[in-house]
Amino acid sequence: MKEIIAPLSNLLVDGEISSTELTQKYISAIEADNKKYNAYVSTTFDKALDSAKNADKIIAEGKATVLTGIPMTLKDNICSDGDLTTCCSKILEGFRPYYDATVWSKLKAQGAVMLGKTNMDEFAMGSTSETSCYGAPLNPRNTANVTGGSSGGVAAAVCAGLAPYGLGSDTGGSVRQPASFCGIVGLKPTYGAVSRYGLIAYGSSLDQIGVLSNSVMDSALVFDTICGVDEKDQTSVNFNFGSIADSLGKTDVKGMKIGVAQEYFDGINDEIKTAIFDAIKFYEKNGAQIVDIKLPVLKQALPVYYIIACAEASSNLGRYDGIRYGYRPESFNNVEEMILKTRTEGFGDEIKRRIMLGTYVLSSGYYDAYYKKACLLRENITADFDEIFSECDIIIAPTAPNTAFPLNFKGASPVDMYLSDIATVPINITGVPAISVPVKNDSNGLPIGMQIIGKKFSEKTIMNAAYFFEKNYKNGVEDFEGGVAL
Ligand code: GLN
Secondary structure, eight states: OOOOHHHHHHHHHTTSSOHHHHHHHHHHHHHHHHHHHOOEEEEOHHHHHHHHHHHHHHHHTTOOOTTTTOEEEEETTBOOTTSOOOTTOGGGTTOOOSSOOHHHHHHHHTTOEEEEEEOOSGGGOOSSSTTOTTOOOBOTTOTTBBOOSSSHHHHHHHHTTSOSEEEEEOSSSTTHHHHHHHTSEEEEOOTTTBOOTTBOOSSTTTOOEEEEESSHHHHHHHHHHHBSOBTTBTTOOOOOOOOHHHHTTSOOOTTOEEEEEGGGGTTOOHHHHHHHHHHHHHHHHTTOEEEEEOOTTHHHHHHHHHHHHHHHHHHHGGGOSSSSSSOOOSOOSSHHHHHHHHHHHHSOHHHHHHHHHHHHHHSTTTIIIIIIHHHHHHHHHHHHHHHHTTTOSEEEEESOSSSOOBTTSSTTOHHHHHHTTTTTHHHHHHTOOEEEEEEEEOTTSOEEEEEEEESTTOHHHHHHHHHHHHHHOTTOOOOOOOSSOO
């Protein structure tokens, strides 16, 4: 896949193009193509041009770092001061936060240029981005298909050349699965590796900000900048990753132990299974050692995830009452009716379903049977993963049981939709990192994604394994032609 950030940075530093010109190119591409993909839901072009001008000054002073002057996008649930941030929900209509998420302040400090906010499932709940109040984004690989979700707009923008890279959030797969559907790279870091301050909460013990990009190197360059402890997020961790970007390409995969769990392939479509096993063989041919591992706990991961995520969502979404943020109905007789109408009119069906499920599993009489049991099982699953990582360095698995399905395909059945998260949710439950990289196209020309999973804080290992694959595996997914031609 195409590395974009470092080559662009070289052009900027060599004076071949200014950040202002580059930003203008992306603005023109978005103006021309966004109606095809519905990737951006709001744009911040004037601010972007101001940031670009500022970046040009930094470059002229010789103080540029690799992200200086490079445009990018944020998912519509990551706050930036004064800019619309609506979680693609009517209930946050018109909401403009008055502070920056830590990830965005870190990027801004390097002179990054934000083009706008991108489409997503309402409050990040979904796997196709179709629950967005702005309508679904469309997959640039085939616009009759979904982008995946919930960070579908970021994936579409990055795939279609409407942003060099973007940040999304991953609670149960929302960075990796849309990356897989759109044939790009999606990194979900270790829980705590990147600050969540300024990310609008869905399931706080699972939420993690991640990177969507066109290559593993681009992902590493962004991760190197956004990771680190943050006093505003008490779950963030002080871990010294060093520079992962610098480490890429310096090692091969000889002697690397790759865990393969049969359970990860149960119920996975045959074409995907074959593609992932071919990739595993490629690693083996290059000197990696394949270790058969057992992960019987995998089948518990999906119910555990949907209980915990809904429980946390029902608590996190309690703050939307029409008083403090966004949408408020025009007429009401008293405060109670105002809150009721705000929520009835402001939340979509999927959000209401999850608030009800979450409230139910937390209610007295059911708490022990559902929520508490799910938390105990979560500990078991985490312990099993810990043990597995004493036998192997990484686990290879599919990112999703299917490639991008047609629009409206899963709409009729929420449970069917939930089942499509089977391969991604264990990673959030256990808090480990994983990266999705494109492997090849299926017979319909839609990309298949492979997940490389590691133990906590092993971003360097999984990204090196992914980089080796991206550089040396010959059966990859084609780069998408379109957007800003570089
Ligand atoms: N599809 C999963 C869900 O609906 C994951 C979403 C996410 O990671 N934000 O909960």
